[in-house]
Amino acid sequence: MIKIAVCGAAGRMGQRIIVAAVEAGCTISGALERPGHPQVGQDAGLIAGCGQLGVAISDDLNAVVEGCDVLIDFTTPKISLKNLEVCGLKKKSIVIGSTGFTPEERALAAELAKDIPAVLAPNMSVGVNVCFKMLKDLAKTLGDDFDVEIVELHHNKKKDSPSGTAVRMGEVVAEALGRDYNQVANYHREGICGERTKEEIGMQTVRGGDIVGEHTVYFIGMGERIEISHRAMSRDMFSRGSIRAAKWIVGKQPGLYDMQDVLGLK
Ligand SMILES: NC(=O)c1ccc[n+]([C@@H]2O[C@H](COP(=O)([O-])OP(=O)(O)OC[C@H]3O[C@@H](n4cnc5c(N)ncnc54)[C@H](O)[C@@H]3O)[C@@H](O)[C@H]2O)c1
Numbered sequence: 001m002i003k004i005a006v007c008g009a010a011g012r013m014g015q016r017i018i019v020a021a022v023e024a025g026c027t028i029s030g031a032l033e034r035p036g037h038p039q040v041g042q043d044a045g046l047i048a049g050c051g052q053l054g055v056a057i058s059d060d061l062n063a064v065v066e067g068c069d070v071l072i073d074f075t076t077p078k079i080s081l082k083n084l085e086v087c088g089l090k091k092k093s094i095v096i097g098s099t100g101f102t103p104e105e106r107a108l109a110a111e112l113a114k115d116i117p118a119v120l121a122p123n124m125s126v127g128v129n130v131c132f133k134m135l136k137d138l139a140k141t142l143g144d145d146f147d148v149e150i151v152e153l154h155h156n157k158k159k160d161s162p163s164g165t166a167v168r169m170g171e172v173v174a175e176a177l178g179r180d181y182n183q184v185a186n187y188h189r190e191g192i193c194g195e196r197t198k199e200e201i202g203m204q205t206v207r208g209g210d211i212v213g214e215h216t217v218y219f220i221g222m223g224e225r226i227e228i229s230h231r232a233m234s235r236d237m238f239s240r241g242s243i244r245a246a247k248w249i250v251g252k253q254p255g256l257y258d259m260q261d262v263l264g265l266k
């Protein structure tokens with residue numbers, strides 16, 4: 001059985017990943033938190049609510065990576081890049097669910113993953129990854145006659161905007177339509193901003209309460225509209241997806257993979 005370590009172990013996702021790993025019969029070899037976090041030293045299973053595991057939450061990145069086969073990391077891009085570097089040095093696999101990467105940070109992640117197998121995916125749910133595939137087909141079929149707008153809703157503690165999933169949805173649609181996402185994504189409309197251009201992909205963000213995560217892509221034509229929506233009811237399919245990715249990535253050739261690879265959707 002693979003040995004899994006979890007980075008961000010006391011966070012919303014980290015706790016659910018520990019529970020999912022235990023439910024899947026995996027061994028939790030380590031749990032990592034930021035130095036100074038109040039739960040460093042406490043039992044990772046007790047913090048996650050799945051009973052004592054005998055694994056104390058640590059702030060020692062090197063020691064935790066040393067003891068695992070694969071590190072699952074749901075934190076922030078900067079921490080994930082550091083984790084990739086350390087996993088690279090110790091030749092360990094890594095699964096990264098953090099979102100909010102800039103294009104430069106993504107390029108750096110691809111560079112750092114040249115020597116180790118790594119999964120980097122903004123959304124680990126099966127449903128969202130099937131939506132990515134549907135969006136590609138739909139955009140290709142509808143072509144340029146439909147305006148594309150994306151709306152995402154998340155809880156009030158989310159730090160990045162737009163969500164990594166919304167960005168990926170925009171990228172998938174832009175690529176299918178032969179457009180450069182970075183040129184056509186429109187995150188701001190304010191004042192007399194002019195008519196909508198044909199090419200732009202509008203992106204709207206809602207934040208509030210405890211919304212786990214909702215995404216809708218609108219294809220809006222003259223006299224008709226298609227909406228592709230995904231609503232997450234809990235974080236558990238993200239955490240189960242990360243365990244599936246962890247089991248899949250160990251032993252793969254070095255390189256940067258995504259959830260489409262894990263699920264065989266490419
Ligand atoms: N890919 C997916 O399927 C998916 C699903 C949900 C959330 N996310 C992303 O995962 C990330 C985390 O989300 P969350 O809701 O769990 O956030 P969170 O703030 O609840 O958890 C992040 C945890 O990381 C810890 N942390 C910070 N610095 C650290 C360090 N140096 N070393 C170790 N731990 C450190 C924090 O203390 C915190 O406990 C976000 O980027 C979010 O967008 C991705």
Ligand SMILES: O=C(O)C1=N[C@H](C(=O)O)CCC1
Pocket residue numbers: 099100122123154158159162163164165166212213
């Ligand atoms: O809660 C979050 O934060 C989420 N982040 C991911 C994103 O940015 O797409 C996935 C959904 C939940």
